[in-house]
Amino acid sequence: MKKTNLEEKEFLQKYDSSMFEKPSVAVDVLIFTIEDDTLKVVMVEREEFPYKGCLALPGVFVGIEESLEEAVKRGVKVETGLTDIYFEQLYTWGDVRRDPRMRIISVSYMALVSKDQLYAKDAGGDIGRLLHPVEEVLQKDCEVAFDHKKIIEYARERIKNKVEYSDIAFNFMSEKFTLPKLQKVYEILLDKELYKANFRKKISNMVAETEEYTSGDAYRPSKLYVRNSEGDCK
């Protein structure tokens, strides 16, 4: 409960917020998807200095009358054409010299989106061009702006850890999927091969069978499953 009295009002009126030099605050977003059995991240080519021509995470400065989430929404729309994506806050980066222009503190947000959803939410029709394989981006000779390589590495680790104890892998799945496809996604995210029996046991509680089968490809039909959102990670 906040007490407001005359003395406090006066204090606030006289408060000079320019007493100290302030940092700038930006948001940067990491949008991951899986395409062609590869983990990819949305990146844009910088059109301006610094790091002109380098790949960067989409991001904007936070407006003085704008919440962090509003800045994320705006930045994503302006830089990628995507709308209606659900983001979670990842981490805030505050190294003093992370930007050559000035002190910029960046709050990073992450979204994990299935390829179907990503293309569906792409108003600009250009999203395919912005998808870059994470492994390629993290390679030594890839020119990535600012500390964005470090941010991507951090997010990559976070995903790997979280797959073990949560159901975030399902974010990358279409509504209906086969179990081999789900296993493949787990393998991509964990960056290792899994034993089918162990994998099936681990996820048994998290999926529900449908009456449907795959069709139309050269393999024999596989049963389709959906996410069982009431199930727990074992």
Add this chain to the structure above:
Amino acid sequence: MKKTNLEEKEFLQKYDSSMFEKPSVAVDVLIFTIEDDTLKVVMVEREEFPYKGCLALPGVFVGIEESLEEAVKRGVKVETGLTDIYFEQLYTWGDVRRDPRMRIISVSYMALVSKDQLYAKDAGGDIGRLLHPVEEVLQKDCEVAFDHKKIIEYARERIKNKVEYSDIAFNFMSEKFTLPKLQKVYEILLDKELYKANFRKKISNMVAETEEYTSGDAYRPSKLYVRNSEGDCK
């Protein structure tokens, strides 16, 4: 790899970082411990407006030449007398009107510390006075500054979740402890009673027996255990 050329140098020299109005950035810290079988959080009484006289999390503005972690260290020392505490970043709070003075974005950091360690790291000798039971602080009629009640609630939830899949409960233990004591700490953090058999099974991998027993109290001696840092949460 950053390309620096004449054009970029010129751009950076001319860059006017005062083009846009900037928010202020602060760090706020949550230091939790367990004392008298109660989860407590370190809070200070505000000596100045706004929220004069209310409880607040220790915090400072981030200096323009100071990293977030440096600001945390400085703020904790100045406001609580504690030094050498390990913090993890928790979450960044950016609601536009969260402070009546001006736009302030706050990066919160959390530490979980055993009571023994907390008192050992207290240079000022005053830390006991700053410990407040989390449940009391979260009560409706407790006068807490800014959105700090919300931040504490968020941290409380995070701890509860993390206890389930990690070994963070051990942060609250002395070096050697009995299993009933460990169970009690789990119960406090999870806010529910646990069945002894299930609990012992869950933590069996995370503790190692010593040859020592408790002594000096009225009960019969109990075996002392240490954390087995190679063990995994089952």
